[in-house]
Amino acid sequence: ERNEKLPFHVQTPSLSVRVLGTKFNFRDYPNDEEAVVSLLEGKVALGNRLRAEAEMILLPDEQVTLDKAEGCMKKESTKVKNSLGWTSGRLFFDEMPLPEVVKILERSYDVHIIFATDSLRNLRFYGSFSRDEQGINEILQALGKTGKVRYKQGSKEITLY
Known part of the structure; x- marks a missing residue:
């Protein structure tokens, strides 16, 4: 509920978000x-x-990505409706690094995924899926169809190579 006398703040070790009357999505899991x-x-x-940098103002259909290793923020235009899809069971990857895709898949499907080939960590992917309609196997098949990733599914874990 809006209360100008009591501003809403979200703070993690990486970012501080001062809300100025809005609808937004914030993702900052500790291992991301x-x-x-x-x-x-x-x-x-x-x-x-993480690094001394001027406060950045975000307007509708803009997104800021903070690279935790480098400590720098990057702003870009995007269709924010796509990134809010997770609230209705959608998984949307927009040039997302494969390690981030893997973390989302692990959280969404309660699976464990490991990298057999470290070079895969540099790949980025696009895709839109529905958790209600598509299982982990269908998403893995879609990744495999890119020709860049293969997978092996065991009883307790999935290996990407």
Whole structure:
């Protein structure tokens, strides 16, 4: 509920988000390589807590990605509705690094995925899936159809090579 006398803040070790009346999506799991804030409506102010950097204002259909290793924020235009799809069971990857895709798949399908080939960590993927309609096997098959990734599924884990 809006209360101008009591501003809403979201703070993680990586980012500080000051909400200025809005609808937004914020993803910053501790083991993720990137923190992402996507704005649907209103305005938010972002403060980088990893490196001294000017506060960044985000407007609708803009997204900021913070590379945790480098400590730098990057703003870009995007269709934020796509990044909010997770609230209705959609998985949307928009040039997302494969390690981030893997973390989302692990959380969404309660599986464990390992990399047999480290060079896969540099790949980025596009895709849109529905958790209700597509299982982990269908998403793995889609990754395999790119010709860049193969997988082997065991009883307890999935290996990408």
